[in-house]
Amino acid sequence: MSFSQSLWQANEALFQSTLQLPFNRELAAGTLSRERFRHYMIQDAHYLVAYGRALAVTAAKSDNAEGVVQFANAANEAVVVERSLHDGFMRDFGITAEQFAATPLTPACQHYTSYLVATAWSAPYPVAVAALLPCFWIYAEVGRDIHARSVAGNPYQAWIDTYASEEFHALVRAVCATVDRLADEAAPATRTAMHAAYRDAARLEWMFWDSAYCLAQWPTAAAELPKK
Numbered sequence: 001m002s003f004s005q006s007l008w009q010a011n012e013a014l015f016q017s018t019l020q021l022p023f024n025r026e027l028a029a030g031t032l033s034r035e036r037f038r039h040y041m042i043q044d045a046h047y048l049v050a051y052g053r054a055l056a057v058t059a060a061k062s063d064n065a066e067g068v069v070q071f072a073n074a075a076n077e078a079v080v081v082e083r084s085l086h087d088g089f090m091r092d093f094g095i096t097a098e099q100f101a102a103t104p105l106t107p108a109c110q111h112y113t114s115y116l117v118a119t120a121w122s123a124p125y126p127v128a129v130a131a132l133l134p135c136f137w138i139y140a141e142v143g144r145d146i147h148a149r150s151v152a153g154n155p156y157q158a159w160i161d162t163y164a165s166e167e168f169h170a171l172v173r174a175v176c177a178t179v180d181r182l183a184d185e186a187a188p189a190t191r192t193a194m195h196a197a198y199r200d201a202a203r204l205e206w207m208f209w210d211s212a213y214c215l216a217q218w219p220t221a222a223a224e225l226p227k228k
């Protein structure tokens with residue numbers, strides 16, 4: 001079994017639970033409320049900028065030229081291509097640039113983005129790459145699963161098609177190949193750290209969707225309102 005397959009297998013139950021999240025079931029059925037998708041879109045647009053930063057830092061740490069190009073291209077893809085999908089939804093939902101900028105990151109989004117950026121800066125290159133893998137792989141597999149179950153006229157079809165696409169899956173295969181090469185060359189302690197980083201990010205993926213479904217805010221939101 002390849003190292004990337006061992007990562008997948010170790011987190012299979014969590015992935016199955018991710019597929020069963022109400023957010024993803026309702027996204028497939030096209031019944032997810034506009035309010036919940038709107039909440040997700042705004043948080044995900046914040047997420048993509050930080051994710052792009054983490055990819056760019058990881059690119060700079062790469063041990064070879066191919067890795068620099070691979071992760072620098074992925075940073076470009078996240079910020080330019082994925083965010084243009086979001087821009088289309090933002091327009092449809094009437095979310096202005098000012099409203100977006102004024103919406104703070106939720107605890108789940110802040111946790112996930114801080115985790116990715118901190119790991120990219122502070123962890124060895126193989127561990128930073130392992131932390132980024134769920135962002136590719138889980139989205140591609142969730143996209144494909146939802147694509148297979150999606151209904152005709154699903155209002156969220158553009159989102160589903162992006163992550164189910166062959167182009168996105170080709171990116172996943174390339175990152176898995178990099179993870180496998182790095183794991184082959186790594187010491188046992190680094191391989192253990194790669195497993196832990198993958199698991200942390202896979203958990204945070206789960207939390208991100210759950211948080212959007214719950215329309216989560218900071219628990220301090222009410223306490224922050226000025227007293228009358």
Ligand SMILES: Cc1ncc(CN)c(N)n1
Pocket residue numbers: 044047048078082134135136139205208
């Ligand atoms: C939270 C999250 N994780 C992953 C992806 C796919 N790049 C995304 N758009 N948003």
